[in-house]
Amino acid sequence: MKILGIETSCDETGVCIIEASEGNVAVLGNQLYSQVKLHEQYGGVFPMMAKREHAKNLVPLLEACLKEANLWTAFPALDKAGWHSDDGAVGRIKEILSREVELFNDLVKLLEKIEKPEIDAIAVTNGPGLEPALWVGVVFAKALNAVWNIPIIPTNHMEGHIVVSALSPSLDKEGLGAVEYKIKETKYPALALLISGGHTQLVLIKDNLQYEIIGNTCDDAVGEAFDKVARMLGLPYPGGPQVSKYADIWKAKNSSIQTFKFPRPMINSKDFNFSFSGLKTSVLYTVKKIENLTEEIKQEICFEFQNAVVDVLITKTKTAIMEYGVQTLIAGGGVIANKNIREALKKLADELNIEFHLPEISTSTDNALMIAMAGYMNIVAGKETTNNFKADGNLSLSLLE
Ligand code: KG4
Ligand code: ZN
Numbered sequence: 001m002k003i004l005g006i007e008t009s010c011d012e013t014g015v016c017i018i019e020a021s022e023g024n025v026a027v028l029g030n031q032l033y034s035q036v037k038l039h040e041q042y043g044g045v046f047p048m049m050a051k052r053e054h055a056k057n058l059v060p061l062l063e064a065c066l067k068e069a070n071l072w073t074a075f076p077a078l079d080k081a082g083w084h085s086d087d088g089a090v091g092r093i094k095e096i097l098s099r100e101v102e103l104f105n106d107l108v109k110l111l112e113k114i115e116k117p118e119i120d121a122i123a124v125t126n127g128p129g130l131e132p133a134l135w136v137g138v139v140f141a142k143a144l145n146a147v148w149n150i151p152i153i154p155t156n157h158m159e160g161h162i163v164v165s166a167l168s169p170s171l172d173k174e175g176l177g178a179v180e181y182k183i184k185e186t187k188y189p190a191l192a193l194l195i196s197g198g199h200t201q202l203v204l205i206k207d208n209l210q211y212e213i214i215g216n217t218c219d220d221a222v223g224e225a226f227d228k229v230a231r232m233l234g235l236p237y238p239g240g241p242q243v244s245k246y247a248d249i250w251k252a253k254n255s256s257i258q259t260f261k262f263p264r265p266m267i268n269s270k271d272f273n274f275s276f277s278g279l280k281t282s283v284l285y286t287v288k289k290i291e292n293l294t295e296e297i298k299q300e301i302c303f304e305f306q307n308a309v310v311d312v313l314i315t316k317t318k319t320a321i322m323e324y325g326v327q328t329l330i331a332g333g334g335v336i337a338n339k340n341i342r343e344a345l346k347k348l349a350d351e352l353n354i355e356f357h358l359p360e361i362s363t364s365t366d367n368a369l370m371i372a373m374a375g376y377m378n379i380v381a382g383k384e385t386t387n388n389f390k391a392d393g394n395l396s397l398s399l400l401e
Contacts, residue, residue: 001120001150001379002028004065004150007299008054008137009129009157010197011035011045012383014368015061017069020376027168028069031349032062032367040237044227050150051132058140059106071117088158092146103136113381114185123383126154127199134391135244142387151385153375158199160370161332162192163377165357165371177362187327187355193317193345194216196333197238202272202320203397205330209381211397222309223335225276229305229354232287233298244338246302246337253299260301262308267315274316281309310344311380314393317345321352328355331385337364 001019007014018031027229035053036273037044059183066072090108124141127134131178138154145152167188190205200222202215220228223240230239262282265275283305290297321329329349335341349356365367379385 001376002118003372003375003379004119004122004144005155005368005370005375006058006122006124006137006141007157007160007366007368007371008050008058008133008140009125010133010366011039011050011053012053012366014063014366014371015025015058015065016368016372017065017071018369018372018376020373023183024170025183025373025376027179027181027369028071028396029065029067029292030367030369031065031068033057033061036238042116042181043231043237045130047130047132050130051136051177053198054133055100055103058136058356059110063110066114066117068283069117073115073117075111075115083285083400089147093143093203096146100136100139104143104199107140110131111147114209116150118173119148119150119258121150121375121379122150123155123371123378124152125157125160125371126389127156127392129393131391131393134393138389138391142383147385152387152389153378153383153385155371155378156372156395156397157371158194158201158203158332159364159378161194161196161359162205162330163365163373164363164370165330165332165359166190166365167359167363167373168361178360184355186330186357189324189326190328190330190357191320191326191374192330192332193313194333195222195313195331195335195341197221197227197240197335199333200274200276201397202316204324204326206321209377213396213398214324215274217274217276218266219275219277222274222276222313223333225280225309226335228280228287229283229302232284233293233301235298239337240338243302244340245307247340250303255300257300258304259297260304262304264308264315267312268290269322272316274312274318276312278310279305300365306338306340310340313341314344314348317369318348321348321354326354328357330357332359332364334365337361 005016013033167181171180192203194201200217227239236240265278
């Protein structure tokens with residue numbers, strides 16, 4: 001089964017085509033355009049700007065992806081019949097893309113060039129995320145559905161982060177990374193720790209695609225805390241990788257100096273909820289008191305901040321694993337790209353002797369492969385395709401129960 005995945009929930013525009021069969025996934029095409037450079041100058045993501053960029057990028061990325069996947073069949077030069085023979089199609093997509101004139105024009109140009117590709121379903125992120133950004137992906141998928149009649153499976157972004165962790169590379173191509181994967185079996189109950197720019201969640205997965213959120217952040221998400229600490233230290237957006245880099249530099253020094261000690265909020269609370277705003281504020285007060293914020297001091301602050309985060313995440317995750325008799329630990333979300341967090345979770349899974357599903361670094365941050373994968377898993381599980389759905393910035397995993 002061939003699935004086209006579309007991701008536009010935040011600041012990455014992703015288009016991916018996979019061919020999935022039982023236990024195996026081949027990545028036929030995978031295109032990602034990161035808007036990080038654009039948002040960097042403003043120190044954060046502006047939803048309306050992200051939306052405009054997605055609208056600009058979707059058609060070129062789809063074209064590149066179809067070509068990469070060898071699914072690009074051009075019309076014979078003089079035969080312009082093709083989709084124009086279906087009189088209603090232009091009108092239908094014009095209506096669907098009525099607020100996205102540029103996207104409509106780009107799409108029409110693309111549709112004039114090619115035959116309908118052999119794709120069985122379109123998986124598109126419909127939440128959670130920045131709603132204007134989500135809408136662009138959703139209407140794009142609906143337009144493709146209107147002209148090509150390929151069914152749509154609306155997909156939860158967080159579920160994408162969960163299921164992509166089960167992919168284990170089975171074939172790497174130089175320069176491209178993994179192009180084929182095996183889908184690892186998940187033993188239930190499983191527990192997913194999802195940490196990204198917008199989420200910090202512990203999700204209990206009792207069975208295939210059955211989610212219960214048992215822990216949530218009361219304020220800032222982990223990624224948000226990383227990004228804010230970076231800003232306090234004058235490091236560029238997105239801050240996570242920068243803070244992580246500075247922490248690593250300090251760690252490599254193996255210094256016995258410990259000037260700072262930050263709190264571990266809610267580490268001993270009886271529930272599985274998190275809070276990172278107190279930690280962030282503690283870093284802020286510390287930074288404000290320092291007159292000369294040298295690179296060395298920044299490194300030490302990053303290291304201590306990261307240690308505090310790791311301590312909280314590991315303690316809560318461990319307690320949840322024990323309480324629920326968890327057999328597979330799953331890690332997901334952009335912050336999982338952090339080397340120290342990866343290592344600490346691996347150590348925890350080894351210590352408790354349970355399975356560990358960890359995505360590659362490249363599939364930890366937002367991408368469309370995870371969306372195609374979530375679409376595939378849902379189709380296999382019997383979820384209905386539909387084109388009657390909305391973008392929902394607050395879409396919850398628990399609704400899927
Ligand atoms: O999942 P993601 O790509 O987008 C959201 O859905 O939010 O996560 C982005 C977040 C950002 O806050 C970014 O700073 C953080 O992941 N991040 C990291 C690292 N790489 C990305 N945080 C800590 N260490 C990293 N290496
Ligand atoms: Zn994400």
